[in-house]
Amino acid sequence: MNIILLGPPGAGKGTQATRLVDSRGMVQLSTGDMLRAAVKAGTPVGLQAKALMESGSLVPDEVVSGIIGEALDALAADTGVIFDGYPRTEAQAHSLDTILADRGRTLDHVIELEVDEDALVERITGRFTCATCGEGYHDVFKQPKVEGTCDKCGGHEFKRRPDDNEETVRTRMAEYRAKTAPILPIYEARGIVSRVDGMADMNDVSGAIVAILDGVPA
């Protein structure tokens, strides 16, 4: 099964993708994560992407479609994939069709996480993760149980994404409205779009997503 999780920054795509990885053995392909790794490693893709990511602008379509194709080639053909943060433009949506068809894969579901944009700014600007295991936290909603210690791995170092500041978040949302939301009709025409209330409790969001994947009527 291959699915797209769609929604503005901070909608919970990454959190929900991680849960599907844990519960269903699917693989999460997050272009944001792959680009951050490329920036950190100083690869040519990373050098090209760095300033664009810092400002909240999109990285060129051919760059991200290239890394998605390569990532899929590294997977067994029957591994289910969650596309997280890709596609983000119409050109990427068309590229994904070709990339999947070339590899004998089909797209089963596009799940849109519906959210309130103003609440998202608070959600994003407060978030941070454990530098060791990646567990997610939030200044207001989810502090570690013991201050300065990761609940999951006991690590003491935490990090914040450089693009999680208000100005950049607003740009990222504007990019979503202008370029990403318009790809939904492509998938609506195929009858594969489902919508989930992304402002609900995380566990309820996960339950709703699993019900869609299992074909349980809403």
Ligand code: AMP
């Ligand atoms: P994300 O982690 O999905 O919020 O992505 C962080 C940043 O990486 C975005 O603001 C873009 O600069 C870049 N990025 C990630 N995925 C894509 C994509 N599919 N197309 C273009 N740029 C992307």
